[in-house]
Amino acid sequence: MIIGVLKETQKGDNRVAITPKIAKQLIEKGFDVRVEEDAGANSSYKNSDYSKAGASIRTKEDLFKNSDILIKINPFDNKELEKLKKGQIVIAQLFHKSHPNDMKIIAERGATAYSMDAMPRISRAQDMDVLSSQNNLAGYKAVIKGAYEMTKIFPLMMTAAGTISPARVLVYGVGVAGLQAIATAKRLGAIVEATDIRTETKEQAESLGAKFILVDNNGEESEGGYAKVASEDYARRQKEAVDKSLFKADLVITTAMVPGRRSPLLITEEQVKQMQNGAVIIDLAAAQGGNCELSVMNKTVVKHGVKIIGTTIAPESVSTNASDLYAKNTFNYLVHLTEGNQFKWDLEDQITDETLIVYNGTIRQNGKTS
Amino acid sequence: MIIGVLKETQKGDNRVAITPKIAKQLIEKGFDVRVEEDAGANSSYKNSDYSKAGASIRTKEDLFKNSDILIKINPFDNKELEKLKKGQIVIAQLFHKSHPNDMKIIAERGATAYSMDAMPRISRAQDMDVLSSQNNLAGYKAVIKGAYEMTKIFPLMMTAAGTISPARVLVYGVGVAGLQAIATAKRLGAIVEATDIRTETKEQAESLGAKFILVDNNGEESEGGYAKVASEDYARRQKEAVDKSLFKADLVITTAMVPGRRSPLLITEEQVKQMQNGAVIIDLAAAQGGNCELSVMNKTVVKHGVKIIGTTIAPESVSTNASDLYAKNTFNYLVHLTEGNQFKWDLEDQITDETLIVYNGTIRQNGKTS
Amino acid sequence: MTYILGLKMLGKPETARKGNLIAAAGMTMAILGTIFFYQGEVPSFIYILIATAIVIGTILGWMIAKKVAMTKMPELVSLFNGMGGASAALIGLIEFEHYTGKTMSIATIVAGIIIGSISFSGSMIAWAKLNGTLKKPLRLPKYNILNNLIIIVLILFATFIAWSGTDSQLFLYVLFFGALAYGVLFVLPIGGADMPVVISLLNSFTGLAAALGGFLYGNMVMLTGGILVGSAGTILTFAMCDAMNRSLVNVIFGSFGSSGDVSASDGASETMKGSIKKTTVSDAAILMNYSQRIIIVPGYGLAVAQAQHAIHELEQLLASKGIEVKYAIHPVAGRMPGHMNVLLAETNVDYDKLAEMEDVNPEFKNTDVVFVVGANDVVNPAAHTNPSSPIFGMPILEVENAKNIIINKRSMNPGYAGIENELFYNQKTSMLFGDAKSVIQSLISELKGM
Amino acid sequence: MTYILGLKMLGKPETARKGNLIAAAGMTMAILGTIFFYQGEVPSFIYILIATAIVIGTILGWMIAKKVAMTKMPELVSLFNGMGGASAALIGLIEFEHYTGKTMSIATIVAGIIIGSISFSGSMIAWAKLNGTLKKPLRLPKYNILNNLIIIVLILFATFIAWSGTDSQLFLYVLFFGALAYGVLFVLPIGGADMPVVISLLNSFTGLAAALGGFLYGNMVMLTGGILVGSAGTILTFAMCDAMNRSLVNVIFGSFGSSGDVSASDGASETMKGSIKKTTVSDAAILMNYSQRIIIVPGYGLAVAQAQHAIHELEQLLASKGIEVKYAIHPVAGRMPGHMNVLLAETNVDYDKLAEMEDVNPEFKNTDVVFVVGANDVVNPAAHTNPSSPIFGMPILEVENAKNIIINKRSMNPGYAGIENELFYNQKTSMLFGDAKSVIQSLISELKGM
């Protein structure tokens, strides 16, 4: 089967879905791998690296024309969707819930679509779970970006020219990204606090050296490891508990999300006003509406002396590693879906079931997620 | 005496020479402190913070007209120099050796000039040594900037989506900045190597967890803790020893300087060509000509797949802490120079002797430094 | 004195073997000395008798000891102990007539008979139990009262014999058999798992019996040897109870312990069959000390306990003993990607010592000890074997291939996936319960003393 | 047996005092027992004699022991030891006549006399030396040969007395005085610093003498007590030599040691007057264990040794014993700004435990122990006192105000500034030489055992 690897078209995204190393592994599995020109350039993978791995370099047109499988990271844009052929298989993060129109187009064109972001959060799917692999990097990069933007340094330093007190970092949401943010900030010497609606994250945050701000959540439980939408009452209690730390923080990183919903609003403008002059907020949930009232996706807003940066761009910016991980996830996924380089179409299997969004032109009604 | 604190005019420099906290301490010592409008704005110190500390906010004109002492961080620009009055005392980093003209103007106007950067490197002057205090922050920020610019992450991570190998960081010059760079990179989980012409730095680098690349320096010794210009022979041997690490490095930080000279050229274009695709070089010596052949001050050059960033901007960017330290240095210096808020003019004292560049209109022939 | 030295050296693993030899040599000398320095007329056939007995005894003892399987050792010890007890009792029986009327001597003799025969019959029962011949702990009704009654009667009877100065052999035999019976009753109801404690106790009894003999003859060798064993044995008995977290009284009287498997009842569901084996810090330390290759498997528990510095110190300590140590890092150990890396990097663990799952899995079979610290799901074989488990299909660290597995966690509670782990019930697995940090620190101090 | 218990308890700081009391009680009982159970006719005036002697001795002993200054303790021990020796020798002198002809008994007696009187005269000399009455070590020419000759003659003479069965009191007195003379000659040339070792040796001599007495009378109390002290004393003597890094032979024969200051010769220039005091890990550990407030001063050496994890563990260990511990961070400690912060942050030291120089300086005077680890310039008082030093005017950590100062470094080498540090010669300072990491680790294991 011919796999076509497309170059990302979304601005600022430097990643590539398949790296030369993985290309080679796919070829060893019997696939014919073709890569769009300069697809890996921004992830420090040159065309020549792909050639060396045994993949051929093609134009976009060529790929759409000849590939059996088309692989990308971000959703296909409209121009791309138009080019799909009947029977072609598309693998990417399609965000089908927020992009129902795209699904319709794919179905109309008679193609098949697998969405990586629909991967169930079960143990055996962990090595195909791009949300985990990318969010992890996001947590790291958010701290680096914060450190870069701040006018203070992280560690405590007692020097001849006086003592620099350690930076205070506050992390909202102790999921994959939040945990890595805690770890990174802690490493750099900051005093780290964290909060989450799921109480089981307390121990996890503490295992990385953060102080956990426990907000009594009155039994609002998590679902399959994910948080549910918080009640208003909870939001109020959360503010009460966290405000003291928020107003002292030098860097705030927000990662709170509820799958398939707008991200919860955790920091209002009123709160921002009371924050320290010079503080920085990195809002990793900006794409889903943001955890901070003032954050704007892909913008740096300075208001009330606070720099608010709305981004998900973090993993994209460490594109080499992000691509490595994404490609490995995709590889594992392909290995799971195929046998002797033919697709198995095992719809009984939970992973296939939940990620197969469009099957030969029909949009599947796929389970669980409400 | 009236102290006038000027706002920095050099582009990109966000620091301020006196912070509200230090202003207060000076006022307690009996000085009258006046601060130019918005001088601290970029270091997260508002005008109101200064007022609260007891300082008054004035215009630039006002300060030049009424101050006995004028304090700044960067050299005075020509417009400012013109405004100097007879008898006024100027305290800043004047870089008198590279700015002889400025000195002439100051002398002509009958003013007095102390230069902070001429501070002798002796134990009791450590708390007035702005080079140390600022370079220290530069070392930290260089790593943060490097981490920000890189497309890889620093730490080793073994994850479900594969293993990310740790970044390799190479530090040239194990002075104040180099040491802090080593410490910061190490903290973030990188594999750090370092080299320096002064062999005594081996132990120091190792005490921070770096591997030291020892280059036989044939007894080229240091002078008062500073390096001398390296021989050509040394440069060749250095390349031989370091190249292997250089070509594997993900981030290179160069800090090598020889006081009063152009910084040594350590990385040629030829070497850059052989470096890894995607590697980053942060050249902290760019202002003195740079350690890398390709680096341009205040520019990011991408060549042969390597990002070369010439900067000294690092401490300026952590302006809050940098200002804190600079202000504290200045305070200690003022306390040293004065008694009951009058200047002592104790020319016997080594510190006064070496830092007093222009004394009441005459340029002093000041010792040691050739 | 050789015994003292011998026993002392037995107390340390390195010198234990030499200590044993020294003690044996001392014993040989003592025997020869006794024979050659005996002052008095002895018919030569007696010498022959003695020699025959010794030769037969030696050959028999040697053969049995050499032939028997390693796992049957405890039984053997029990058997030999019984022989000693019997010997002591027999001496008493024979000597009785010589001392008629000397109250104290007779007291010594009857005490020797009682203790010796209890030791004998008790040891035999213990042996039979361990052997599997006797399966069920037998328990007569009102057992405790009955038993106590018997021993009281025995003592009264013995006192009477000694005091009255009677020379009735009959009385003596009654006493002998009474004591035998008591020994049987004493050991019968005790569970198999507690047998070692009982044997140790009987061991010190025999020592006492020997000492009494020594007293009688004024023979220093017997006296010191016996007393030494008596006291050391008693302490040892307590130490063993300690190691099992039981009190001696509990073992002897309280235990209805059904054939001795400590069942995994603390908090875990009882679905898993089989029993777990608990181990102690000392045992784990010894095992590690005598290994050549150790692999440490860190998990989330290590992070919770913040035991990263401790484990690093342990690793360095082991390495300094010439043992090859590495860490096996499972990709999803902990609660975030790279959790273990972050943790271990903090302690400056050499990156080369961190092995990835794929690389390390084939190595387990050549590994003497796998030390699993606060990990659970990542070593759960259910991922391979149980299709219905939520982790089925997840690759795991195949620690079950190693020669020994030591697992440290606080309880039998499951990990993230919430499922039981049958690895804990593996034959090769020893559970080392406790908070990771304090357990590792104890391991370190134990290992330092070796 | 009370002695055994007593001595054993003396071996541990916590129980030492009780041990002493137990031993004393045992002694009292033994004395009373001896008097009351004595079988034989005794004129009552003898009882009075005994009582008088005991009363006088008690009062005198008590008073002397209570009154004397703490620093004079060693002398006192020596004095009392001499009394014991004398007593043993006197017994021998008196008893001699009763045993004439019994070779072995006489041998015992003469041995007692020799050892007792050597112990007596030797102790007296030791006492005089420590007391300052005798200042210079006196040394006759060919001293060793002379001394050895005397002891050989003494032994030969003693053998002759025992063997010949003579009853000449004269011979005995000659022996007595000869031994006295030997004792004097034996101790005279030994330096003051080695005195404790000598006293310990003499102590075990006296023990021996007492044991010989016990042998003579078949008195168990004397025998066991004496032997116990004899053997324990000998071991103790070796232990003390060990702690001083000398061999016993070296102390007795080799030492021309001029009045005993271990001069600071290793590598440092000899410009500083005064002498340094070395300490051992055990002593440092004890000192720490009995402190209430400890301040740790880390310096560049801590970084070089990479001992950050060790010091953190030490800090936690001390804190767990209820001791208040903090770190005093000098702004330029190490080789880069914030060096100590980076180092300690790696181990997750609580930021609250790091004290800045200005804050901590006033606290030193209330601090029991300052533990300086690999720091030098930052605690060098020359910065205050010596205007010509390159660091003059630099603020320092004023550790000299603390009650005790323990300094760990590898040698007497100077630090970054290249200058001598007179703090090392401070009365309150003890130098704990060695690599920071291994020293701290030893401290930890020592402290754990307390």
Added chain:
Amino acid sequence: MTQLIEFISDNIQMIYIVVLMIFVGVEIIGHVPAVLHTPLMSGANAIHGVVIIGAILVLLGVNPENYLGQALGFVAVLLGTLNVVGGFVVTDRMLEMFKKKK
């Protein structure tokens, strides 16, 4: 009662030795690692085989006519030897396990 006291004072040294020996025994066992419990027990077991000496003494002193005594004595010596020899050999085998592998 007097008999008891007499007995004690007659055997005062023995009693001394007994007490001392107990002391030594306790002191020596002190703290041994649990793995060594079994070998230690086994070693101690072998040591109390000193009863064999008693048995030998009995045989040496037995009346040549007393056949029962001789028989019992014979058995006693035999059993004692079993105890001693078996004990030591078993202990040795157990300890083999602790040998450092090459």
Added chain:
Amino acid sequence: MTQLIEFISDNIQMIYIVVLMIFVGVEIIGHVPAVLHTPLMSGANAIHGVVIIGAILVLLGVNPENYLGQALGFVAVLLGTLNVVGGFVVTDRMLEMFKKKK
């Protein structure tokens, strides 16, 4: 020679005790921290004051006419007492230093 052997076999128990006692002494001192060396020495010093018992025995057994003996004995008891009492008191004082401060 025979005398020696006789002496040994006469006193075999005593010799036993001596050896045992040495053992105990060595075992007990084992490893004590260096700071305790002096108190330990002092304590041991007090214990060997048991010579006083010998001295008392001498006095008790001395011929009532033997005035020299009585005098010497008296001195011996006196000195012994000094040793014992002084030794214990000094040891106690030394150990006071180790008391945990409140």
